[in-house]
Amino acid sequence: MSDSPTGLKAQLRSDLTTAMKARDALRSSTIRMVMTAIKSEEVAGNVARELSDDEVVTVVTREAKKRREAATAYADAGRPELAEKESAELAVLAGYLPQQLSDEELTALVAEEIAAATAAGKTGKAAMGLVMKGVRGRTAGKAEGGRVAAEVKAQLEA
Structure with a gap:
């Protein structure tokens, strides 16, 4: 496994550093969460490997879907504060996803x-x-x- 990260992964690392320096707790925890998911995906299976940008986008998309579903579930359960947190994390993740088709x-x-x-x-x-x-x-x-x-x-x- 090489140490040269893909473009999106490098962007996430850079943004994590920036968020930590700015003491942006939401942004840094959200990026840490997605970096953990990426690392888990890289070491899954028999051989550890570096994910391509497309694979990283797939992981970010999956994490965004989890946040969207959790926000809906919390809102339906009458927990607006938790729904708001999930929505805020979703907004951070959306910045790393490709523009959606109209x-x-x-x-x-x-x-x-x-x-x-x-x-x-x-x-x-x-x-x-x-x-x-x-x-x-x-x-x-x-x-x-x-x-x-x-x-x-x-x-x-x-």
């Missing part, structure tokens, strides 16, 4: 994949897996899986 961009992308699946002889619900695979490969961190699935389902049923 609804129009996602709709167009799904329509293209449906057209490709139709050309391959798949239609209706049978095309769902093929379309999801194609869209997921093209969105890579730019659209949440649930949002993509809902759009694919809506267009296939239309």
Whole structure:
């Protein structure tokens, strides 16, 4: 495993140092949490390895999803102070994620994949897996899986 971090990982380390110097407790604890998740991912499996930028984005996306779900759960349980903390952590993580696709961009992308699946002889619900695979490969961190699935389902049923 090399010591030269990927671009995003290096950015996280630099931002952690800056947050610690500024005594920004929320930012430093959030970045520490995501760095721990990255390190866990690197040492998982039989061989330790350095994650690529795309893999780091995947880890950050997964951590952001956890914060979003926790914020919703806390809000539903009547714990606004905890929901607010999770939302604040989510806002920090969002700064490290790629710009999300707009609804129009996602709709167009799904329509293209449906057209490709139709050309391959798949239609209706049978095309769902093929379309999801194609869209997921093209969105890579730019659209949440649930949002993509809902759009694919809506267009296939239309």
